[in-house]
Amino acid sequence: MPTIVEMPRLSDTMEEGTLAGWLKEVGDKVAAGEALADIETDKAVMTFESFDDGVLLKTLIGAGDTVPLGAPIAILGDAAEDVSTLVSELEATLADLLGGAPAATEAALEPEAAPAPEAEPKPQAGSGATKPELPGRVALEAPSDPDGRRIRASPLARRLASQRGLDLSAIRGSGPKGRIIKRDLEGIEPPRRLRAGGGAAPLPREDEIVRVGQLRKTIAKRLVGSKQSAPHFYLTMTVDAGPLVALRKQINAAQDRQRLSFNDLIMRACVVALLDHPDVNVGWEGQTIRRFAGVHLAFAVALEGGGLITPVIHDADTIGLMAQAQRTRELAGRARAQRLEPREYAGASFTVSNLGMYGIDHFTAIINPPAACILAVGAIQEQPVVVDGALAVGHRLKLTLSCDHRAVDGAVGAAFLVDLKAALETPINLILDPFQRGDDG
Template sequence: MAIPVEMPKMSDTMEEGVLVAWMAEEGESVSAGDVIAQVETDKATMDLEVYDDGVLLKRVIGEGDAVPIGGLIAILGKAGEDVSAIMAKYVGGDGKAVSIASGASAPAEPAPSPVLAEAPAPIASGDGASASVQSEPVAVGRLKASPLAKRIAREHSIDLQTVRGSGPEGRIVRRDVEEVMAKAPEVVVQTPSVASPALAEGGSYESIRISQMRKTISKRLSQSKFTAPHFYLTVDVEMENVITFRKQLNELAQSQDLGKVSFNDFITKSCALALRQHPYVNASYLAEEGEIRLHNVVNVAIAVAVDEGLVTPVIRNADQKGLGQISAETKAYAASARDKSIQPADMEGSTFTTSNLGMFGIEEFTAIINPPNACILAIGAIRETPVVKDGEIVVGKRMKLSLSCDHRVVDGATGAQFLNTVKGYLEDPMNLLL
């Protein structure tokens, strides 16, 4: 019975391999363990061994060809054996050899082992099923390794997917891992922590335990930055009107013994009203649920710096609240954040976030989206700058707003329209009262 040789999964991130060079001729007899070709993966060039004895009946792909994992590379068997049946199984619509999943046409033969969802290795159907299991033990079903082999692999940052198991049912045991360590340093997958430059030895330093808050910041923002494709839009906003308006408003507030309204409160309110008009900015991309959720509430979170990090209290239904109420709530949250009395519930349920570094003189910056929001607004300082007005250079008051957008939800035009709406409110703040 002819045996297909498929592209093995040689690293955990490998999706396809390029056949660099054939090391055996058609018609040549090969034994289990012989190298028949060299394959370039995303990490290294590796030897392709066969796991069966036989004659190399056909070299299905040429040098330089790329084949996905599970795709047909070669066929082994007895001299003169017909290979057309195997070829037919693997050939896709474009005539290229492709992998095929075992389906209804698979024989009654039981699966060799349960295939886990996270290991979607293609299993060849038909006569090749059992043979393909032998020829590709590392890619089919659950990866079997002794506890010791797993521990050694972990300690030496070796990807077990790249190790061939020599124990019963392909179990990876100590000697297999040690063999990889000894003879093939190039297949050792260096994790970033191993590859990072060595710390200066003997240097003096202070060690600070990573707090839960820093861990949370690390986890959530890494997740955001690494999964949500960010893009950034910046506008420059004329602030003269809002400065004048705020002055009048605060004189009124003062005469009634009310708290002052800050520029940030104007921005919060402007964003809230703009979010109402741009539902895709007030949204969440929920991959696991398979949906984009457009929120019916507008809850604006405001990043507040505290000693050991930052927190993001949420002004709920900010679109329905007046500037005075937004201002009072923001002040109360900032105070409770600083004295650590803020509750987790105060920081949940945001649909949008703003972050303001204007008070530090930062002109503009980009922020990382606060998941599961679709966008975050980074607010810069109000600065005096020369602007051209009616053909004259005059001193203008300007502020830069930078919107970070999750491209899975928000496209460039959507983000730009939102930002223009915000800009419109701030440049003509009377609209905030309508």
């Protein structure tokens, strides 16, 4: 008896999933627990393992398709089984789930086109073996090359190729089963825009309509929700970063096992200050305020191709500086590869967003629920300063704390910033073991 494979729930906040790619071909045997597909959730690309044994008889969606949880996506069974009737039923179910509007979704995304001099003829019905488009489905088939063969490419490779104007059909993939991955695009120059009539006039340019992926949808939904529901207020303070610069230089000169970044030290200072300000290490929950038992420190990571994610170092107050820095690198690496586990980006009690590496001296950040506060970190800059009545060159750093006024009062946030400034300007506590610090305090 055939088994219907449905879009699984791979995270607590997932409402729909996008197929990043099948890891099995139709006709392949699949064992329970074996990787069947890569699914893009609202936070990451995760590998979906089959719950059942069988042969992959039919795939109902293609790479790039987005369907709700529980929607049928494939059929497993015995190789000799006839599933044609079941396929028709499931395709009708998919059409209903996706709205049943005949091709309206895709048409609505296209800008009004100017008349073309010569339009290429469209294939007539029955003239080829192309799969009929289901009503309401958007781009259900992965792009194919001119010979009709499906192009196997990762979501990141497709995104980068689209941004750079590269033709995937002309690129040889080095991934599994010839799949095109990011490294296959490195060193390939985008095509030059030619001028019509021997360079007399530029070709007409067209706007690009970019399909919004699951991650971007989630970012939009969460940030709009945060900004509209949480009454933000902002506190900015300038820090003398000279001692921090000196400490980092000393630590990195004394050992080559792991180089520390300024962000490692700033994140550590947040942990130290939060231990003394539990009323900042909180989250608003409607009728109650959650005071977190530990410091669950989130940090923003920009993703190649667009978007960001905030991995969480759970119980950061129980580990030391070097362990925290190592954990930060591990999580950031998996975040950029979109391979985080759901727990690794959930449950933050405080968030740090640092744009200093881009030369940004000051900005405000939107609160990242469930945490009630987020710290925006600018660049450390050399500036003329007055020290004991004399002009000198100093290092200055601007920090801006965004707070949810439902959970954190202005004076509470200000007191936290004062102690954070002190931790950064006298940074000896940043290198102490957390238990040593607890004994001293």
